[in-house]
Amino acid sequence: MRFGSWTLTMLCVAGTGSAQDSGTLRRIQLEVPTTIDGILCAPTKKPTTFLYASGGLESCALASDADFFGHNLPAGSWVTLTELGRPRHVWLSRDTWLQGHRCKGTGRGGWSTAFYPSGRLELCFLATEEVIAGVPCRKGNFWGEITGGVSVIFYESGQLRECGAARGFTLTGRRYRSHERVMLDVDGKPRMEPVAGLARHHAGSSL
Numbered sequence: 724m725r726f727g728s729w730t731l732t733m734l735c736v737a738g739t740g741s742a743q744d745s746g747t748l749r750r751i752q753l754e755v756p757t758t759i760d761g762i763l764c765a766p767t768k769k770p771t772t773f774l775y776a777s778g779g780l781e782s783c784a785l786a787s788d789a790d791f792f793g794h795n796l797p798a799g800s801w802v803t804l805t806e807l808g809r810p811r812h813v814w815l816s817r818d819t820w821l822q823g824h825r826c827k828g829t830g831r832g833g834w835s836t837a838f839y840p841s842g843r844l845e846l847c848f849l850a851t852e853e854v855i856a857g858v859p860c861r862k863g864n865f866w867g868e869i870t871g872g873v874s875v876i877f878y879e880s881g882q883l884r885e886c887g888a889a890r891g892f893t894l895t896g897r898r899y900r901s902h903e904r905v906m907l908d909v910d911g912k913p914r915m916e917p918v919a920g921l922a923r924h925h926a927g928s929s930l
Contacts, residue, residue, distance in 0.1 A: 748781055749774040756786040760808060763787060765799070775806050784831070785816075792842030794821050801831045810838040818850040822881060825850040827863040834863050839879045846876050852889045858905050860886035871902045883907055 752770035756763055764772055764783035773781040782803040789796055792810045796802070799816030813836045815828025826847035827834040837846040848863025853875075860875050860883075867873035867887060876885040885906045888899045897913050899905055908914045 747776055749776065749778075753783075759783065760804075762791075762802065763789060777806065779806060779808055780804055781806075792838065794838075794842070794844075795819075797828070799830070800828070805840065807840075809840040810842055812837040821847060822877075824853065824855070824875070841879060843879050843881065844877055845879070846874055848873060849875055855886065856883040856907070856911055857892075857894055858883060858886060858907075859889040859892055860905075861889045861902070867902070871904055878909060880909070882909065882911060 750770045751772050751774060752768075753764055753766045753772055755766055757766075758764070759772075759774075760780040762780060762783065763786040764780070765786035767784065772783040775781050782801060785791075785796060785798050785800050785802060787798045789798075791800075791802055791813070796813060797816050797819060800819075801814040801816075803811045803813065805811050814831045814833055815826060815836055816830055817828045819826055819828055819836075821836065822844045824844070824847060826836050826844075827850045828836075834848040835846075836844070836848075839845050849860060850862060852862050853860050855875070861867050861873045863873050871887050873887050874885075875883070878884050885904065888901055888903045888905050890901045892899055894905070895912060906914050
């Protein structure tokens with residue numbers, strides 16, 4: 724783990740932060756912006772920056788606008804990494820354009836955006852209704868999430884994999900009802916069942 728010019732010991736002893744254990748994660752408080760594994764993490768009032776047992780960064784809030792595996796994320800967004808240091812999910816601090824899609828952001832604990840380990844967008848909740856590959860996809864809202872689901876899921880290639888229909892429409896001869904879940908195969912053709920093992924990302928684990 725690279726901790727800028729700081730070490731965890733310095734953070735705890737020198738008074739620039741504090742740390743405590745939380746299961747398999749180590750939770751620390753940063754009193755100044757601190758670079759951990761190449762990510763500039765913001766100071767927090769409580770120990771809410773998490774490290775893996777290995778010392779690698781698990782999650783923190785961005786201290787400034789930053790490039791995150793090829794995506795421009797706004798300051799204040801909470802980023803979460805896998806134990807191997809790859810992107811997992813983000814709570815965007817505000818609505819943000821990612822791979823041509825405007826993803827909904829309301830801060831930590833709100834609407835989550837997920838990524839493949841490669842950094843490609845896997846899932847987001849749209850800030851506004853959007854037509855993707857001929858499918859009118861629903862925007863993210865609470866009522867929609869409990870009445871059919873409003874997450875938009877992509878293949879790693881960037882092609883649409885699944886979303887909720889914002890209105891009735893027809894695709895390759897099949898008629899979809901408003902709010903019906905639309906699932907496509909890699910060729911953009913309708914499929915009947917969700918892909919086995921598809922992960923759902925609505926919130927993170929670092930609470």
